[in-house]
Amino acid sequence: MEGAAAREARGTETPRASAPPPAPSEPPAAPRARPRLVFRTQLAHGSPTGKIEGFTNVRELYAKIAEAFGIAPTEILFCTLNSHKVDMQKLLGGQIGLEDFIFAHVRGETKEVERIKEGSIINRIEAVCVGDSIEAINDHSIVGCRHYEVAKMLRELPKSQPFTLRLVQPKRAFDMIGQRSRSSKCPVEAKVTSGRETLRLRSGGAATVEEAPSEFEEEASRKVDDLLESYMGIRDPELASTMVETSKKTASAQEFARCLDSVLGEFAFPDEFVVEVWAAIGEAREACG
Numbered sequence: 052m053e054g055a056a057a058r059e060a061r062g063t064e065t066p067r068a069s070a071p072p073p074a075p076s077e078p079p080a081a082p083r084a085r086p087r088l089v090f091r092t093q094l095a096h097g098s099p100t101g102k103i104e105g106f107t108n109v110r111e112l113y114a115k116i117a118e119a120f121g122i123a124p125t126e127i128l129f130c131t132l133n134s135h136k137v138d139m140q141k142l143l144g145g146q147i148g149l150e151d152f153i154f155a156h157v158r159g160e161t162k163e164v165e166r167i168k169e170g171s172i173i174n175r176i177e178a179v180c181v182g183d184s185i186e187a188i189n190d191h192s193i194v195g196c197r198h199y200e201v202a203k204m205l206r207e208l209p210k211s212q213p214f215t216l217r218l219v220q221p222k223r224a225f226d227m228i229g230q231r232s233r234s235s236k237c238p239v240e241a242k243v244t245s246g247r248e249t250l251r252l253r254s255g256g257a258a259t260v261e262e263a264p265s266e267f268e269e270e271a272s273r274k275v276d277d278l279l280e281s282y283m284g285i286r287d288p289e290l291a292s293t294m295v296e297t298s299k300k301t302a303s304a305q306e307f308a309r310c311l312d313s314v315l316g317e318f319a320f321p322d323e324f325v326v327e328v329w330a331a332i333g334e335a336r337e338a339c340g
Contacts, residue, residue: 088250092116092153095135096222103153109143116155125194126157128184128221137182137221145289146249148263156182159222163215180220187217202285264292271295271335275328282324290315295332304329 089104101119106112110124117124130143132151143153185193185201188208193201208214249263264272275291297314301307308325311318320328 088149090147090151090153092119092155093135094120094222095131095137095154095156096159109145112143112153113155116153120155122157128156128158128219129182130155137180139181139286142288145292146264149248149250156221159220161186161217161219163217179218183218183220185216186219189214190217202283206284265339267336267339268292268295270339271298271332274331274335278324278328278331294328298329298332 087104089102092101092103093099098120101116103112103115103119106115112130113124113127116127116130131138131141131154132143132147133154134141135154137156147153187193188201188204191204193204196204272288272291272295275294276286276288279291280286293315294311297310298307301310304326307329308322311320311325
């Protein structure tokens with residue numbers, strides 16, 4: 052039998068230390084916070100300055116502007132950058148400089164223009180002004196349609212029959228003269244330097260901050276926009292920019308044509324037009340070194 056001394060000795064043994072718990076794993080790195088992008092905006096005919104943020108496409112941008120000024124998004128016809136004037140060269144497209152000032156042009160007077168003669172030129176009609184938006188063709192609403200869709204509708208109208216355009220002009224304030232002071236907080240006609248970054252708006256997916264277009268991209272987009280006007284009868288800087296961006300991923304006209312079909316297949320561009328676009332982009336690349 053085990054003696055009492057042995058039992059006492061065993062009772063005083065130091066208990067074996069348990070294994071240390073595993074070290075906690077490193078917490079996953081927090082996702083990089085997206086920069087908070089805040090843009091200043093005004094109604095072009097005159098208003099206080101508002102601030103907007105958190106939009107990823109033009110539809111959401113209009114909703115944010117409407118919310119800032121207590122109007123319906125459908126009241127906004129178009130926006131210009133860094134100028135309150137109706138200037139189609141400063142029309143907001145798919146990119147906004149990070150320091151650009153946004154001016155929203157809202158609905159003003161509605162008017163109708165009837166075309167009867169086949170040879171008439173619309174810019175001879177005094178009632179039609181630069182900046183007027185077509186709201187309906189023969190009472191068929193075209194709100195929300197792209198430029199090329201409207202151009203197609205107009206081209207398909209019978210030449211021998213009259214048609215009516217319902218136009219909406221942007222709201223104006225005393226011919227846009229002296230409507231606001233030129234303080235540092237309101238760069239009406241000031242040159243805004245926005246560095247080399249822009250916010251790229253996309254119809255699908257999140258907006259992204261990108262480098263501003265290079266000299267080549269700007270020149271190539273201008274050339275492509277000219278070709279779009281000659282081919283489709285409209286200017287669409289956003290479409291031109293998309294075509295230039297597509298060309299950067301290709302090495303030949305044939306490959307460019309295939310990529311255009313996958314990205315912009317609904318346009319059904321003819322081969323000769325695609326070749327002209329490819330050549331124009333090449334000319335811009337050579338000119339810009």
